[in-house]
Amino acid sequence: MRPETEAELADMIASASGPVCVRGGGTRGVSLDGSVLETGGLSGITLYEPGSLTLVAQSGTPLAEIEAALDAEGQRLAFEPMDHRGLLGTSGAPTIGGVVAANVSGPRRVSVGACRDFVLGVRYVDGAGTIVKNGGRVMKNVTGYDLVKLMSGSWGTLGVLTEVNLKVLPKPETAACVLIDGLSDADAVQAMAKALASPFEVSGAAHIPVGLDGHPVTMLRIEGFAGSVAYRSDQVAGLFGDMAVRVERDPAAVAKGWAWVRDVEAFHGQPGDVWRVSCTPTGAAELAATIGAEALLYDWGGGLVWARVAAGTDVRARLGAFDGHATLVRGSGQAKFQPEPAAIAALSRGLRLKFDPEGILNTGLMG
């Protein structure tokens, strides 16, 4: 199925006789039971007002098209969605609907917020084929319940997004990166906490135990106007005077380094399963040690741990109880999403039953 309009999509869902697997660019490369519903026919930017910092696009619009339009006006998606193709070995063109459906946020999540914080409004078709809108295209809106948040990250299990309204932000003039060499994971987590607690607006804080040259490196990103970036990167470097600190001031090199973190390039082409663990930042090193991973990458100041493990490893069993959750991003054999406590699971089930009474949308995904 490949609807060209929202109305057509609604008809298809309403008359579907069995499960429907929603596909944007298909870069997730995992297929579920049921007939595939491609969103690619719902494509195009419907409205873009740089002066209002808002962009409205149909859900099947390729992410690349959106990024090009924003780039032409010196703006960007501030939440820095990652490209999963390298990590997952998939092809296809990621769509904006897929990004919102999976609430995909990159390194800048730690400072500006997640994808869900930049979604101002959505239109979607629920499992009964009803067209629903929520939110809008303005930055402040408390009119009724915030279903926009609920739809962001619901992986197409509550409805098929047809249109998303996004808040966009200006691209900074330049960027620099403070690099600290040789820290242990525990020391790195502390250093990142210190940088993020400074007033110098660090917009990325990552640590790689085994960097490109085989040694640990901790990365602290500063973005903004040239004078400000120069000032703040010196200030941040100054916080770590007793350590091996360098400042990378070439914006192209900085961008490359952070794309490497964002797309978890260190794991590309490497064997095993890949997990993504959201946790309390300063507990990250200790928690990650329990995983027994073959490789680790810390982002969000430690609040996000990427772990590559031997295929089939039950990472959740190793982690035990902790404040956070673990998602299986690559691999099989374990539940993809963290099982929820009973009371929350009951609410999730209840919501799914309301939004998709027949249980046809992405059946089997998310519990």
Next chain:
Amino acid sequence: MSLVLNFSLAYFRVLVISFYQFGGYAMQMPTPDATVLSRKAGIVARLQEVLPRDAVISDEMETRAYECDALTAYKCPPLAVVLPASTQEVSAVLKVCHEMGVPVVPRGSGTSLAGGALPTADCVLLGVARMNDVLETDYANRFIRVQTGRTNLSVTGAVEADGFFYAPDPSSQLACAIAGNIAMNSGGAHCLKYGVTTNNLMGVTMVQMDGTIMEIGGKHLDAGGYDLLGLICGSEGQLGVVTEATLRILPKPEGARPVLMGFDANEVAGACVADIIKAGVLPVAIEFMDRPCIEATEAFAKAGYPMCEALLIIEVEGSPAEIEEQLALILEIARKHNPVELREAKDADEAGRIWLGRKSAFGAMGQINDYMCLDGTIPVAELPYVLRRIGEMSKEYGLDVANVFHAGDGNMHPLILFDANKEGDLELCEAFGADILRLCVEVGGCLTGEHGVGIEKRDLMLDQFAPADLEAQMAVKDVFDPHWLLNPAKVFPLAASESRRSVALAAE
């Protein structure tokens, strides 16, 4: 801070006495459940079994203290008031009410301007004011965990000595509680840069209507499954009672400085705002005032503002050099729009004077008139059109409007001036207000940017949403509160929610 205090008190007093107490709008409330009313003694006895003596108030003289929020035109003492001191006590109360089929209205500090905390005669009003402890502060992980009865300002108060702050700063921050902030998803003057409550909320402890206690979110980022936290924030006390919250705190910026600029047309000021945003500067605040507002504040506060059609106050943050860098760019852009005035603050005193008029604006308007304050949001690009339309409508209705608002994010607070003592003026004003909100929706905006729907905008919801849109929202409440006992008469037009509420009653 004292400026904010003066401002909020003035705002509070004027707004509240002026508008709503008259009949024109006559907000309907559902007929109280006679069975519940007749069982008052039994209900109170059960509540007293689970709470300390002084935490249950049922005497009619005393329940009057809770008969309204800041929308004081609507008053109704509740059946009883409970003031639990812990999550467990909240749970115990809700279990009793759930079992006995008694509606519950949660309350923080009662500063809602939308009637969100307005009781019904058959409800138990559940106030969280006794729960105001700081439970944990963690600077390394940049969060604070508090009980939700704590006031907004005292959250910042708990961390500012260590160089941190809690970003959402509603003008009512001295009084309003985190509980109400979460329920209304409140905003503040600095949300252009820092976002509103939902962008700064990491987790909550919530009690469901049946007494179930749950942790949603926590000291980590994002949800592992559905984003229930995002759903609860802004749900106006209809999905659960929030007793504890984990809030993101931020390191204080090194400094901040405002600049003032005057223009000879609203359109030009609007275009200047758009150009600044397009140029890549993200000020912490962009405030806009039009001529009627400038005139009133000058007469009242004597801040020395230029007399012009439109005035902008723009504030940026950072170290002195960073401030210079941003202001240089902003001033360069402003000059291209032929400003009638550009005023930089050279020191804290001058900065204070620039903010003085803006912060006294509501109080000033109140000195010269009764007024009604609206809270719609519009796409920023529609600013010139909307201001022109408001001007035209103002002539048609024969009522003046002063505009003062957060221009960066399009959240408008038009103040309609009227004379409460003049026959028919209020009704006229109400009709005008509803038309302005409809205009906001028409140009792609919304009915309320930060104050919430409550009872106040309940009946305008169908101007913004199709029945199917409301049905999807009400279905969420069905899941969290199947019997529709939590704050049931709010947010949705009564006719739209009637079948659900009456099923709830019949079920008893």
